[in-house]
Structure formats: C-alpha cells, structure tokens
Amino acid sequence: MDESKVAIVTGASSGIGLAVAKRWTERGGRVALIARTADKLEAAARELGGERAVAFPLDVLDLDALTALPERVAERFGRLDVVVNNAGLNHRGPVERFTPAQLAQVVTTNLVAPIVLSRAALPRLDRGGSIVQVASLAGMVPVPGEAAYSASKAGLRAFARAAAYDVEERGIHIGCVCPGPVDTGFLGDLEEVPDIVLSQPMISADEVARAVLQCIDERVDEIALPARSGRLATMAYLAPSFARKIRPVLERRGARNKQALLAARRRS
Numbered sequence: 001m002d003e004s005k006v007a008i009v010t011g012a013s014s015g016i017g018l019a020v021a022k023r024w025t026e027r028g029g030r031v032a033l034i035a036r037t038a039d040k041l042e043a044a045a046r047e048l049g050g051e052r053a054v055a056f057p058l059d060v061l062d063l064d065a066l067t068a069l070p071e072r073v074a075e076r077f078g079r080l081d082v083v084v085n086n087a088g089l090n091h092r093g094p095v096e097r098f099t100p101a102q103l104a105q106v107v108t109t110n111l112v113a114p115i116v117l118s119r120a121a122l123p124r125l126d127r128g129g130s131i132v133q134v135a136s137l138a139g140m141v142p143v144p145g146e147a148a149y150s151a152s153k154a155g156l157r158a159f160a161r162a163a164a165y166d167v168e169e170r171g172i173h174i175g176c177v178c179p180g181p182v183d184t185g186f187l188g189d190l191e192e193v194p195d196i197v198l199s200q201p202m203i204s205a206d207e208v209a210r211a212v213l214q215c216i217d218e219r220v221d222e223i224a225l226p227a228r229s230g231r232l233a234t235m236a237y238l239a240p241s242f243a244r245k246i247r248p249v250l251e252r253r254g255a256r257n258k259q260a261l262l263a264a265r266r267r268s
C-alpha cells in the first residue's frame, strides 16, 4: 500500500496552487487537485504524474460538493493528511460597482468555502495533519478598491487562528500564508491593480509554495511574505493614521513599479 501523504489543494490548476502541488509531489506526496476547469486540471495531473496526482474538478462555491470532497479523496487515496485552501477570487473597484451577489461570491470563495472544507476535512485528519489557508497581505491591512477581498482574507486569518486552538490538542495544525503581489494570472490587467498593491515586491508562485510547505512542516501559525511587507502591513493595520500618512508614498512607489512591470511585459 502507498503510505505517502495525501494533500487536497484547491485552485491547483495554475499559479500558487499548481506550484504547491508540484513541490508536494516532488517530495513524494500524493495530491487531489481542485479547480473548476476540468481539462486544465487533467493536464496538471498528467504533468505531475498520474498515480501521484488526481483531478477532482469542482467549484468551491458548491458547498455540498466541497463537504463531500474529503471523503472522496480519502476513498481514492486511502488517507488524507493536508488541506491547502488556496482557490480565491477578487473583484477590483469601489464596493458600489459590484452587485450584492458578486460581493457575496468573493466572500464565499475566499472565506466560506475554506471554512466549510476545513470543517469537512477535520474528522479525516489524524495527529500530524495540517490545514493551510492562503490569505493575503490584503487580509493584514485593508486595501482600497479591494474591500470585500480584504474583508474575506482578514476573516480567513481570524478563522485559522481561532480554529487552530480548537484542534491543537488533537495534534492538528492550522496555519495561514499571507503573500503580497504574486506573479500569476490572478493579478489580471496590471493597469487595474491598485498602485499601493504594487508598492510591495512581486514574488513568484514558487516562493509562496515554499512558504506553504514550510507552514506545514514547521507547523507555523502564519507566514507573511515578503516578511518585511508583513511587518509594514501589521504596523499600518495597528495605526490607521500611520497608514494614511504613508499611503501617498507607497502609491508613488507602486506607480513606478507598475510602469516598470508593464515595460518589462511589453519587452518580453
């Protein structure tokens, strides 16, 4: 029987989720890949190796399907050790630009779904099991133009912290990874990204994947990356007047970074 550890990774067909699945399988783990687009997910499973990676096409907004997932995965692989709640959604712009349903979709994808999947997975996890929530720096300090997104990611951090206490006596770890801007399709049209977001250094999906594995291995409560950006975000959250003061400076820096990134993309 294959005793290698099994992880569920949501949002696993691209970006951070795919990078996590790659690192997990490279170290000998097996993985259930979750995303909506079946053909992309099947291609990812083939790339990672058919026996180690299996596609489970699913929309995390389907909370019943999400609830049933840990059992399906445990049946397929014989065990479940890790869940990485990574699928996410952002609608950028002032809050009134979006319908109530669009705003609710952001909160359901980023917060309700991870809570539901964590709850469903817990009875299947043994001592040593781990759940990692992929939040954001936007959950550490609210970002203008990303109100529902910031709220959902702040909520996800709060859920991780509180639920970690609930399960620690059972030897189960729940942690959180909070990246700044990451070079994936998630950012969309760079012109539309708020300047303040790009004031922080852009990192790669693989750097975030490394942090996710570190969070699992070392059973860390929370990792912000880059670490310096995490410290700045915490200070800005604790002192709203400081946040207002430094905002124009950060926006100017972000605007410069944005132009440099756009120029680099035009050249490539």
Ligand SMILES: NC(=O)c1ccc[n+]([C@@H]2O[C@H](COP(=O)([O-])OP(=O)(O)OC[C@H]3O[C@@H](n4cnc5c(N)ncnc54)[C@H](OP(=O)(O)O)[C@@H]3O)[C@@H](O)[C@H]2O)c1
Pocket: 010, 011, 012, 013, 014, 015, 016, 017, 034, 035, 036, 037, 038, 040, 058, 059, 060, 061, 086, 087, 088, 089, 109, 134, 135, 136, 137, 178, 179, 180, 181, 182, 183, 184, 185, 186, 187, 205
């Ligand atoms: N990129 C950044 O700058 C950044 C910064 C901080 C935090 N994050 C967080 O990192 C996470 C991953 O982002 P990423 O940058 O890797 O994005 P990405 O490259 O766009 O990948 C998103 C993944 O999520 C899947 N997905 C989206 N909605 C889904 C749904 N309703 N149900 C199931 N799967 C869904 C997508 O596949 P399908 O479309 O096929 O479903 C895809 O596999 C998100 O939670 C995001 O908030 C990203």
